[in-house]
Amino acid sequence: MSSDLNSNLRGRQMSRDSAPGLASEEDEAILAKLGYKQELRRNFSMIEIFGIAFSIMGLLPSIASTLAYSIPAGPVGMVWGWFLASGFIFIVGLAMADLGSAMPTAGGLYWWTHFFSSPSTRNPLSFLVGYSNTLGLVGGLCSIDYGFSLMFLSVIVISRDGNWTPSNGIIYVTFLACVLCHAVLASTMSKIMGKLQSVFVVMNFILIAASVIALPIGARHRRNDGRYIFATTENLTTWPTGWAFMLSWLSPIWTIGAFDSCLHLSEEAANPTKAVPFGILMSIGSCWLFGFIIMIVLAATINPDLDSVVGSNFGQPMAQIYFDAIGKNGTLGLMSLLFIVQFLMGLSILVAASRQAWAFSRDGALPFSSFFRRISQRFGYIPLRTVWGCALLAAVLGLLSLIDAAAAQALFSLAVAGNNLAWLLPIFARVVWGQKKFKPGPFYTGDMLSVPIAWTAIIFLVFGILLSMFPVGGPDPTPQSMNYTVVINSAVWFGALLYYFVDARKWFTGPKITIASEDLTEEQQVAIREEGLEVRGTDGEEVGKVTSTGTKRASDDETKV
Numbered sequence: 202m203s204s205d206l207n208s209n210l211r212g213r214q215m216s217r218d219s220a221p222g223l224a225s226e227e228d229e230a231i232l233a234k235l236g237y238k239q240e241l242r243r244n245f246s247m248i249e250i251f252g253i254a255f256s257i258m259g260l261l262p263s264i265a266s267t268l269a270y271s272i273p274a275g276p277v278g279m280v281w282g283w284f285l286a287s288g289f290i291f292i293v294g295l296a297m298a299d300l301g302s303a304m305p306t307a308g309g310l311y312w313w314t315h316f317f318s319s320p321s322t323r324n325p326l327s328f329l330v331g332y333s334n335t336l337g338l339v340g341g342l343c344s345i346d347y348g349f350s351l352m353f354l355s356v357i358v359i360s361r362d363g364n365w366t367p368s369n370g371i372i373y374v375t376f377l378a379c380v381l382c383h384a385v386l387a388s389t390m391s392k393i394m395g396k397l398q399s400v401f402v403v404m405n406f407i408l409i410a411a412s413v414i415a416l417p418i419g420a421r422h423r424r425n426d427g428r429y430i431f432a433t434t435e436n437l438t439t440w441p442t443g444w445a446f447m448l449s450w451l452s453p454i455w456t457i458g459a460f461d462s463c464l465h466l467s468e469e470a471a472n473p474t475k476a477v478p479f480g481i482l483m484s485i486g487s488c489w490l491f492g493f494i495i496m497i498v499l500a501a502t503i504n505p506d507l508d509s510v511v512g513s514n515f516g517q518p519m520a521q522i523y524f525d526a527i528g529k530n531g532t533l534g535l536m537s538l539l540f541i542v543q544f545l546m547g548l549s550i551l552v553a554a555s556r557q558a559w560a561f562s563r564d565g566a567l568p569f570s571s572f573f574r575r576i577s578q579r580f581g582y583i584p585l586r587t588v589w590g591c592a593l594l595a596a597v598l599g600l601l602s603l604i605d606a607a608a609a610q611a612l613f614s615l616a617v618a619g620n621n622l623a624w625l626l627p628i629f630a631r632v633v634w635g636q637k638k639f640k641p642g643p644f645y646t647g648d649m650l651s652v653p654i655a656w657t658a659i660i661f662l663v664f665g666i667l668l669s670m671f672p673v674g675g676p677d678p679t680p681q682s683m684n685y686t687v688v689i690n691s692a693v694w695f696g697a698l699l700y701y702f703v704d705a706r707k708w709f710t711g712p713k714i715t716i717a718s719e720d721l722t723e724e725q726q727v728a729i730r731e732e733g734l735e736v737r738g739t740d741g742e743e744v745g746k747v748t749s750t751g752t753k754r755a756s757d758d759e760t761k762v
Contacts, residue, residue, distance in 0.1 A: 223582060225471070232468060235306045236712065237563070241469045241556075242582040245395040247476040250463050252398030254484035257459035257553065259345070259546035260492055261408050262539050264499075265519035266348040270451040270673060272507050272518060274442075275435025276425070276500035278449030283496045286450035287489035289661040290457045294485040295646055296628045296658040297460065298478035302642030305467035305477045308560030308712060310334050313627035315711040317635025325701050326626055327711050331561045332697040334461070334623035338554035340615025341459065342595045343376075345547045346383070347602060347609060350375035352540035355517045359524065359532055363514040369603050376599050379544065383551045384592035391581035394552060395469075401545045408538050409491055412523075413498050415535065419527035420502040430500040435507055439675030448673055454665050455617055457488045461624065462553035465560070478644035502526050554591045559584035564712045566705070611685035617669045618690040625662040628655050666690075 315327035463480035513521035
């Protein structure tokens with residue numbers, strides 16, 4: 202949004218209703234244009250917005266948790282699978298950055314979907330995206346905290362020389378304790394949460410540096426050569442070798458998947474039209490580069506007997522790689538640092554998930570929205586109730602881990618398939634229905650590149666959803682090795698749509714927005730007028746219409762389409 206938008210909107214009633222000192226007038230004005238008053242305190246700088254996305258991605262812990270996808274394809278899958286998939290994810294980030302710079306709001310994904318979609322599809326698609334994104338983030342919290350419990354317990358297994366195996370019950374208790382700790386910290390440390398992201402980023406880079414230095418030194422007498430690293434393929438699956446390579450893409454797809462957190466924190470960011478695209482692209486780009494380096498180092502130091510690494514008695518391929526290179530004590534040290542960083546990841550994603558859930562409840566879409574949309578001033582102007590709501594939901598969903606690993610893995614897939622759908626639909630809606638309504642922000646890939654980038658992102662996201670649903674081991678899975686992603690995600694998607702068409706269609710009219718004629722180009726006014734949109738106040742009475750000369754406004758009340 203340009204400076205003329207700021208000057209036009211400065212001092213509107215919506216901004217005057219905000220609590221004093223939460224944000225600058227310019228930042229309040231940007232949010233007011235999207236229909237919302239400032240309710241959260243803007244504690245996050247541009248670097249800290251990058252920090253929350255990068256800390257959620259938790260590069261090395263996430264790679265450690267997803268090596269089971271890349272190792273079966275051999276070093277080529279690990280190294281080149283990472284490089285290629287990350288490149289496509291960066292293209293998705295570019296498409297998201299275009300939208301995030303233009304319209305930064307905590308519920309941006311479903312907000313964009315509603316704004317750009319056709320009149321007949323905007324409400325159901327917005328509703329679907331909101332639920333898919335909310336549950337996808339909670340699924341990500343489950344995945345990260347479950348990964349933490351496995352890493353934490355693997356340290357105990359290593360200390361006992363592999364002579365102990367934790368039960369599902371012990372894993373869940375560890376998981377539950379982690380979730381509850383995150384809820385307490387997210388509730389009580391809100392005033393310094395932005396600053397903590399910088400600490401988390403530093404912790405990530407310390408872990409990366411320690412691993413990248415220690416592994417080659419420890420394995421100096423048996424390092425693999427360049428041909429093995431860059432040109433050797435393996436296939437530990439029963440899929441064709443080419444498809445095993447494609448499945449290795451799941452490692453970066455799982456890892457580089459929290460960049461929408463920049464958007465969910467946009468109402469707590471200073472200068473969000475620049476901070477959001479910077480955070481998205483910087484976090485993806487950093488993971489692309491440093492992840493490629495890490496994969497090269499792992500391929501150079503891994504035991505060529507890949508079956509023994511994947512089937513390690515430690516329960517973690519990364520623990521076996523560490524153990525083979527630097528021994529028991531070194532492994533205990535680096536694995537301890539690994540699970541600490543994993544713990545920090547969980548705290549950051551709970552913060553992001555709570556903001557998305559709060560934004561969705563602000564627009565009345567979640568059950569008990571009037572309860573969850575309240576902001577706690579005592580704890581620093583944060584959505585305290587959605588922090589605990591997301592944590593408790595994660596604790597309940599985590600009970601699936603007591604059934605078996607396949608059930609838990611299916612739940613965690615919400616973080617991939619659920620979020621991929623939530624990213625896909627607003628980009629699709631923009632290029633199919635809403636291109637004429639799109640008004641670029643300070644960051645823009647340009648008229649020639651923006652639409653091709655968007656279509657490339659759409660195709661890749663569809664591919665990523667389908668890829669996440671394939672059984673990893675082969676085409677003839679057992680009930681224990683079956684990938685139940687399609688079951689869990691279909692239940693979420695069809696359940697959300699069923700809920701909408703049975704009941705929510707009667708009351709869900711989409712997110713609240715403000716349309717002002719001075720902020721619309723003539724082309725945008727024509728496009729909106731052709732759809733027959735009316736601007737209505739929160740009481741449902743008509744406030745203004747988009748006319749042939751612009752938007753006629755009767756008041757500056759909060760509005761919605």
